[in-house]
Amino acid sequence: MDLRNKRILIVKPSSLGDIIHTLPLVHALKRCYPSCRIGWIVHESFSAIPESDPAVESVYPIRISSTSDPQSGRLAYWHAFRDTLRTLKELREIFKQQPYDFILDLQASFRSGLLGRSNPGGIRIGFGDARELNPLFQSQLIKVPSSAVHAVDKNMLFCAQMNCLSSQEDFRLYSSGFDDQKVDTFLTEQIASPKSELIYINPSARWKTKYWIPERWAELGDRLTGKHHFSIVFGGSRKDEQYIATIVEKMSHKPIVTAGEMNLAETVSLLKRSAAYVGLDSGPMHMAAMSGIPVVALFGPTHPERVGPYGSEHEIIRARGVDCLGCRKRDCRHMNCMNSITVDSVYESVLRLLGKQPSKEITD
Numbered sequence: 001m002d003l004r005n006k007r008i009l010i011v012k013p014s015s016l017g018d019i020i021h022t023l024p025l026v027h028a029l030k031r032c033y034p035s036c037r038i039g040w041i042v043h044e045s046f047s048a049i050p051e052s053d054p055a056v057e058s059v060y061p062i063r064i065s066s067t068s069d070p071q072s073g074r075l076a077y078w079h080a081f082r083d084t085l086r087t088l089k090e091l092r093e094i095f096k097q098q099p100y101d102f103i104l105d106l107q108a109s110f111r112s113g114l115l116g117r118s119n120p121g122g123i124r125i126g127f128g129d130a131r132e133l134n135p136l137f138q139s140q141l142i143k144v145p146s147s148a149v150h151a152v153d154k155n156m157l158f159c160a161q162m163n164c165l166s167s168q169e170d171f172r173l174y175s176s177g178f179d180d181q182k183v184d185t186f187l188t189e190q191i192a193s194p195k196s197e198l199i200y201i202n203p204s205a206r207w208k209t210k211y212w213i214p215e216r217w218a219e220l221g222d223r224l225t226g227k228h229h230f231s232i233v234f235g236g237s238r239k240d241e242q243y244i245a246t247i248v249e250k251m252s253h254k255p256i257v258t259a260g261e262m263n264l265a266e267t268v269s270l271l272k273r274s275a276a277y278v279g280l281d282s283g284p285m286h287m288a289a290m291s292g293i294p295v296v297a298l299f300g301p302t303h304p305e306r307v308g309p310y311g312s313e314h315e316i317i318r319a320r321g322v323d324c325l326g327c328r329k330r331d332c333r334h335m336n337c338m339n340s341i342t343v344d345s346v347y348e349s350v351l352r353l354l355g356k357q358p359s360k361e362i363t364d
Contacts, residue, residue, distance in 0.1 A: 001162050003033040008118055009100035010040040010050075011112045015063060015206075016264070016283025016309065019046050020290050021151045022106055023053065024170040025158050027234045038101060040090070043113055046266040057258045058095065062087045064111070084111060091118035102162075105130075105138065106155055113137030125155070125161060129183035152310045171311045175269035183262070183269040196231040199224055199350065200271055200288065201246040201255075202279030204246060207330045209301045210280045214243075214337050218250035219343045220278070224350065225253035233258055233274070235267060237285060259289050276353055278346065285309055294353040296346060300337030301327050315349040317319035317341055 042060035065079035103116040108130035126138035238260035278289030289309035319340035
């Protein structure tokens, strides 16, 4: 399959981690076929990532109401249906002027199949194991191994389909000079000791079953600051500000809080300046791993072999003696998988990684 001078449309609207997992494929395609032109349909809240990437020529931000958000209300499905129709109409008008030759559907849902159909013609390629009737929208299907496969490896199956071998240089994140300058200014104002190393902590996630105990985050931050003089940065979105405030008020050493202060592109720049990431299974964890910094990740209801940090030096921390690990439940009455993780295990993993010790899985 020759993609020289071809237009390639990526359909991967969400979520943040999934978008990060798609970047190596995009970089590989652009490296193998420099003359190809890549577009990306993405939810507007994540558009800063592909917009900052030089491999992506055109970004098409969309806004479709969530049906899974508890605050969506009883009309959630109606709002999503209305938004989907509006979005399809808008995209159809855009693509009618300059259609794409190939449509790569990495979202693998019914809605993403519709989004791909908004482009007139073209060869549509998707996963053979896709859900929600998605394969019916595709011209070609990619066979996915039945064994557990990491999301990045699954996405890279598209490379074989398109005669493109991946390379280590494809696994990276970009930040602009403008974003780097903003972060430099911010850190200059916030850090008392310019020589101190940053530890980026992300204590929030979309699932409440992924959360750790606030008092333990506070103790961890105080240990790293008091004993080793790290500068602790708590990151997150504006929705996380109140939760992070409950952690900060329990700390003896004042951390830096960027939740609600930095967009995704600026967060990439901040992560690149950090000595390590410590946090939950979430989008920023994947950003940190793709940025090439050491990652300490706390896992409970999800499977690290499928959605863990990819490519970076990392340590996975899971509770010992809990038989329901990887349950993928979003509600739980006991939270044993997360509550059994100790501060000592996380603290020691951070020091071990920063001391360049071999990575391993830690169990409490």
